[in-house]
Amino acid sequence: MTRKLSLTVLAALLGATAMGSAQAYDADWKRGRVYYRQVCTSCHMAQVSKQFGPNEKTKADWAAYLTADKHNKGKDSVKQYYSKAYRASIKATNKAAEKFAEVADQELMDDVKAFMIRSAKDGDAPASCS
Numbered sequence: 001m002t003r004k005l006s007l008t009v010l011a012a013l014l015g016a017t018a019m020g021s022a023q024a025y026d027a028d029w030k031r032g033r034v035y036y037r038q039v040c041t042s043c044h045m046a047q048v049s050k051q052f053g054p055n056e057k058t059k060a061d062w063a064a065y066l067t068a069d070k071h072n073k074g075k076d077s078v079k080q081y082y083s084k085a086y087r088a089s090i091k092a093t094n095k096a097a098e099k100f101a102e103v104a105d106q107e108l109m110d111d112v113k114a115f116m117i118r119s120a121k122d123g124d125a126p127a128s129c130s
């Protein structure tokens with residue numbers, strides 16, 4: 001009886017933790033891939049003709065890169081490019097920005113991160129941007 005009760009309590013606690021935590025969002029690497037290719041890579045190709053494919057770095061490199069949030073050789077922030085404001089500013093000419101115009105910034109960040117980690121040099125499915 002006591003044992004059964006504690007298991008029930010434990011299950012309830014675990015459920016509450018999962019629901020309450022920010023990690024509860026189940027990142028969608030496919031959406032991240034679309035966003036990375038159409039928003040991030042299209043600017044890279046237009047401005048510097050470089051892809052910065054996920055397979056150019058390891059999982060650990062990507063995690064560190066995104067946490068540091070130093071983009072464009074440290075000149076600006078990578079976070080700004082996930083923002084609703086940025087999507088709104090380019091959506092007239094960018095389909096992915098238009099399609100994901102209303103997605104929460106954090107979700108889109110998690111999606112792109114999931115794509116990078118999955119496609120990293122040492123990830124489950126290494127991939128470039130094309």
Ligand code: HEC
Binds near residue numbers: 050081
């Ligand atoms: C408005 C244009 C633009 C957009 C949008 C953009 N970038 Fe960049 N990015 C650049 C430029 C410019 C560089 C520097 C290129 C070089 O090394 O000469 C760069 C460099 C990078 C690099 C190489 C390392 C570094 O920071 O120098 C990575 C990785 C990167 N961008 C990731 C992203 C991601 C992820 C997104 C989308 C969420 C993104 N970028 C969106 C312009 C852009």
